[in-house]
Amino acid sequence: MGSKSVGILTIGQSPRTDVTPSIEAILGHRVSIVESGGLDSLTNETVHSIEPDEWDTTYISRMRDGKSVKIGKSKLLPLLQAEMSALEETVDIVLMLCTGDFPTLQAKKPIVYPDKILNHIVRALLPSGSLGLIIPLEEQRESLLSKWQQEGLKIFTEVASPYEKSDIAGAARALQKQGADIVVLDCMGYNEQHKSEAVKGSGLPVLLPRTLVARIIAEYVAE
Incomplete structure (x- = not known):
């Protein structure tokens, strides 16, 4: 082959x-x-x-x-x-x-x-509970909340762009304090360093789409 x-x-x-x-x-x-x-x-x-x-x-x-x-x-x-x-x-x-x-x-x-894969994996890992999203733009908040909405799942969002200097760790920490069980970095622009910062900030499992x-x-x- x-x-x-x-x-x-x-x-x-x-x-x-x-x-x-x-x-x-x-x-x-x-x-x-x-x-x-x-x-x-x-x-x-x-x-x-x-x-x-x-x-x-x-x-x-x-x-x-x-x-x-x-x-x-x-x-x-x-x-x-x-x-x-x-x-x-x-x-x-x-x-x-x-x-x-x-x-x-x-x-x-x-x-x-990627959005289809992420959605199905989150449903498998977290059929109920609280999902934390880190997103690039404030103006994306409402549309992404709608996209991720599912029965039995609470969704929290924090904004921290992968394309500018952002406090990824702080955003993840805020999601953990709100009660998130898992964090998704909801953009292909987030990299391995961003994931590391999110894990250190929250102590939670973090999914990196790329x-x-x-x-x-x-x-x-x-x-």
Whole structure:
């Protein structure tokens, strides 16, 4: 069997040098990675075209130059679809590098949505109790509370961006004091250092999306 290829689709710009090394370390050298980004076709002069309107769902991601950018979901979707349609022609499986939901995207190849994996794993680990979420933006609070809502589960949220200097440990500590049983870093931008800070701050189990989904993809592409 030949080596497998994994497409990594960010909602920002590729390459995601802040994320991909974590995934490569888990997948191993026999798996090739091809990166693409929803905003790859935009420049610093045209990126304003995807700024979120007041009514739109807001995401945050990283540009090629390392700066973070807020993205309106409705403006992102057609750009993301075009990039994914091209990407999946060259890979065996696609990883969406975002914990948001994208039910309207059309795909011919298997596509891994971190939010679906996270949701099912949390339900398995915590059928009832209190879930603590650390999220990047205050304006995401209501939509994420709605996304995670399930019977028997209390949800607490704290804001600490992975793209700026933030008190991750303090946010996790606040969630622990509110009664959280487990913490989810609800963005693919959070890294291993952020997880370590959250564990030290709270003493709780902490789920890191980027490494969690990478391990599942590793199972899928294993020879």
